[in-house]
Amino acid sequence: MNIRAISGLLLAGALAAGAAVAEAPDPVDVQSVAVTETAPSRRPNIVLILADDLGYTDLASYGSEINTPTLSALAQSGVSFTNYHTAPNCAPARAMLLTGVDAHLAGVPNIPEMLAPEQRRHAHYQGVLGNNVVTVATLLEDTGYHTYMAGKWHLGSTPEKLPSQRGFQRTVALADSGADNWEQRPYIPLYDKANWYADGEEYTLPDDFYSSRFLVDKTIEFIDSNLGDEQPFFAYLPFQAVHIPVQAPQAFIDPYMGVYDGGWDVLRENRLSRAVELGIVPEGAATVRMSTTADWQALDEERRRYEAKRMAVYAGMVEAMDFHIGRLVDYLKARGEYGNTLFIFTSDNGAEASGPADPDEFAERRMSTSLGYTTDYETLGLKGSYSTISPSFASAAASPLAYYKFYAGEGGMRVPLIVAGETLPQKGVLSRAFSFVTDITPTILSFAGVRPPDERYGGRPVEPMIGRSLAPVLLTDAERVYGPEDTVGYELAGHAALFKGDYKIVYNRSPLGDDRWQLFNIVEDPGESRDLASNRPGRFQQMLSAYERYTRDNMVLPIPPGYDHRKQLVLNTLYAGVREPFLVLILLVLLLLPFYVANRMKKASIHRTIR
Amino acid sequence: MNRVLKLLVLLLSILFLVTGLRWLVAPAGVAPQFGLTLDHGVGLSSQVGDMSAFFLLLGICMLTALVSGRRSWYYPPIILLSLTAVGRILAWLLHDAALAVDLIAPEIIVSVILLVASRRLPERD
Numbered sequence: 001m002n003i004r005a006i007s008g009l010l011l012a013g014a015l016a017a018g019a020a021v022a023e024a025p026d027p028v029d030v031q032s033v034a035v036t037e038t039a040p041s042r043r044p045n046i047v048l049i050l051a052d053d054l055g056y057t058d059l060a061s062y063g064s065e066i067n068t069p070t071l072s073a074l075a076q077s078g079v080s081f082t083n084y085h086t087a088p089n090c091a092p093a094r095a096m097l098l099t100g101v102d103a104h105l106a107g108v109p110n111i112p113e114m115l116a117p118e119q120r121r122h123a124h125y126q127g128v129l130g131n132n133v134v135t136v137a138t139l140l141e142d143t144g145y146h147t148y149m150a151g152k153w154h155l156g157s158t159p160e161k162l163p164s165q166r167g168f169q170r171t172v173a174l175a176d177s178g179a180d181n182w183e184q185r186p187y188i189p190l191y192d193k194a195n196w197y198a199d200g201e202e203y204t205l206p207d208d209f210y211s212s213r214f215l216v217d218k219t220i221e222f223i224d225s226n227l228g229d230e231q232p233f234f235a236y237l238p239f240q241a242v243h244i245p246v247q248a249p250q251a252f253i254d255p256y257m258g259v260y261d262g263g264w265d266v267l268r269e270n271r272l273s274r275a276v277e278l279g280i281v282p283e284g285a286a287t288v289r290m291s292t293t294a295d296w297q298a299l300d301e302e303r304r305r306y307e308a309k310r311m312a313v314y315a316g317m318v319e320a321m322d323f324h325i326g327r328l329v330d331y332l333k334a335r336g337e338y339g340n341t342l343f344i345f346t347s348d349n350g351a352e353a354s355g356p357a358d359p360d361e362f363a364e365r366r367m368s369t370s371l372g373y374t375t376d377y378e379t380l381g382l383k384g385s386y387s388t389i390s391p392s393f394a395s396a397a398a399s400p401l402a403y404y405k406f407y408a409g410e411g412g413m414r415v416p417l418i419v420a421g422e423t424l425p426q427k428g429v430l431s432r433a434f435s436f437v438t439d440i441t442p443t444i445l446s447f448a449g450v451r452p453p454d455e456r457y458g459g460r461p462v463e464p465m466i467g468r469s470l471a472p473v474l475l476t477d478a479e480r481v482y483g484p485e486d487t488v489g490y491e492l493a494g495h496a497a498l499f500k501g502d503y504k505i506v507y508n509r510s511p512l513g514d515d516r517w518q519l520f521n522i523v524e525d526p527g528e529s530r531d532l533a534s535n536r537p538g539r540f541q542q543m544l545s546a547y548e549r550y551t552r553d554n555m556v557l558p559i560p561p562g563y564d565h566r567k568q569l570v571l572n573t574l575y576a577g578v579r580e581p582f583l584v585l586i587l588l589v590l591l592l593l594p595f596y597v598a599n600r601m602k603k604a605s606i607h608r609t610i611r
Numbered sequence: 612m613n614r615v616l617k618l619l620v621l622l623l624s625i626l627f628l629v630t631g632l633r634w635l636v637a638p639a640g641v642a643p644q645f646g647l648t649l650d651h652g653v654g655l656s657s658q659v660g661d662m663s664a665f666f667l668l669l670g671i672c673m674l675t676a677l678v679s680g681r682r683s684w685y686y687p688p689i690i691l692l693s694l695t696a697v698g699r700i701l702a703w704l705l706h707d708a709a710l711a712v713d714l715i716a717p718e719i720i721v722s723v724i725l726l727v728a729s730r731r732l733p734e735r736d
Binding site for chain 1: 625628629632633635636637640648651667670671674675677678679680
């Protein structure tokens with residue numbers, strides 16, 4: 001361990017110890033944000049890697065059959081959290097990840113594409129990152145870090161909301177919820193084009209673009225541009241993988257051909273067994289079979305072959321991401337920066353189940369063909385092809401958890417979290433400490449020696465962070481950062497949860513959910529198979545009351561009657577598509593009307609004159 | 612022949628009106644057709660104000676010419692479009708702008724159509 005690494009460790013340890021017992025700090029302003037007195041060059045580089053829609057057991061070190069050697073190596077050089085939770089939807093998770101503030105207060109209670117008009121009337125329900133929060137990038141930049149970002153942003157696409165205005169010095173960013181991985185092309189009709197920006201300006205992707213490779217190339221380019229100046233860097237690398245459209249190079253797909261021929265039930269069971277072996281979930285963990293999981297045996301051979309290929313493309317996309325993360329790690333090793341770099345890897349939410357159960361259904365074919373995509377077996381996942389995984393395989397990707405993306409079940413909220421680095425004293429350790437996405441920014445700040453702002457920053461009021469640094473777990477023998485009485489609430493589009501100790505109350509809306517609160521011990525029963533609400537009524541009521549307080553404190557709005565996030569997405573897409581043409585048509589008619597009337601009057605006048 | 616000419620002028624006027632209204636209502640969709648990236652602040656104000664006024668004026672003058680039967684209403688759009696085409700060529704010659712043949716050609720063609728209309732269509736009192 002080199003001197004820089006040791007001093008970074010000591011510094012982080014000291015800060016962590018302080019953070020673990022800290023009372024609320026005094027208000028500070030930007031000028032007085034605490035940078036340690038240690039020379040900035042001794043502070044660690046930080047690489048924050050975010051996968052998109054990665055399921056709980058999609059990594060080899062969490063029980064997957066997918067080959068992810070780079071992330072396994074990182075897991076062996078740090079701590080893997082098995083009880084880490086995020087928001088089960090993209091932008092709210094990213095807002096909390098980068099600010100440490102609840103998504104409702106940060107302005108992103110849902111993705112803008114799914115907000116109802118009634119909700120949009122409220123300033124904090126715009127689905128874009130508010131100016132009342134400070135990003136970790138801003139805090140690090142203001143204290144001497146180089147700050148870079150390459151990947152999906154999805155926290156606002158207007159000039160003042162782009163990452164270049166939110167603390168990132170160099171950026172190449174996708175503003176949308178997703179896009180094609182092979183070319184600059186939208187993936188849903190909501191967008192006219194894939195909106196990429198570089199350093200705040202519109203950006204055209206290169207011809208040889210493949211998302212994971214390109215984003216790592218840009219990250220290396222950014223890091224390399226300032227490497228000699230002794231300042232540490234913060235690199236945020238939010239991959240497009242494995243968001244739809246699921247696409248991967250053929251060489252990464254090939255090893256998985258045939259691997260999924262046994263179907264989703266076999267895969268879900270295999271992953272559970274492996275996760276138990278690895279200690280990711282407790283032995284005997286029960287599971288719930290989702291109602292959206294189809295009967296594999298009932299499918300004809302052709303359909304099974306196609307479904308297995310869909311999952312093979314997905315696996316190939318995960319492995320391609322891992323491969324390119326490996327290139328970044330190799331680069332840092334070659335440049336002598338690996339030893340002083342802290343890596344954080346996680347996913348924005350659980351596995352995505354929006355792919356059609358039946359890929360031949362009309363709506364699905366219409367959607368992909370209207371965008372000019374093919375869905376044929378031979379080219380699935382390659383350039384010009386549109387692939388997804390069905391809810392059945394998504395449930396296997398989340399194995400052994402229930403539900404998936406968008407839902408407050410563990411399959412939507414519990415994802416891998418690996419914190420690794422040479423400086424960490426714990427190697428290859430599993431932590432069962434409950435942790436939440438709002439903890440990432442405080443953790444980064446504690447390692448960087450930066451004190452979080454309290455109520456003001458840069459001369460304006462800001463929302464204080466609610467997350468807690470995970471440094472005590474990473475650096476000491478501490479088993480948890482949240483006490484048994486601490487609560488963490490969550491809500492998105494009416495799906496809701498509250499965590500307290502080992503317990504969680506959860507509300508999943510219909511049609512997939514059952515529109516009622518349930519209580520689970522998520523440590524003993526991560527699969528949420530045994531509802532304890534009637535067995536522990538006292539705890540259940542306490543947690544319901546705590547959830548009510550959470551909604552008041554975080555200005556959670558009730559969902560509009562009849563709201564359904566998928567219908568709202570379709571409605572918003574239609575609205576975006578027809579609103580402008582309709583308005584132009586109305587105004588055109590209003591403009592033409594006087595001319596029409598004048599013309600008629602003139603003709604009538606001429607006729608009268610002739611008669 | 613005159614009926615065809617009138618119909619052509621009517622369609623062109625509606626096209627200009629739609630373009631002007633799109634600049635007012637949804638400039639992001641129409642700006643790229645003119646090689647423009649939307650600015651912000653005063654820049655955006657000028658882009659929306661100037662471009663919408665340009666196209667709405669073209670459409671309104673042409674419609675007024677058709678309805679009133681007075682050929683003098685053809686002259687403002689002829690002058691506007693001709694000057695635009697000349698301006699584009701000068702931008703290419705003097706300021707290293709692209710030679711926007713795709714835009715210059717329609718401007719000249721429409722100017723000629725309007726000139727013909729002003730000559731051929733009967734003047735009404």
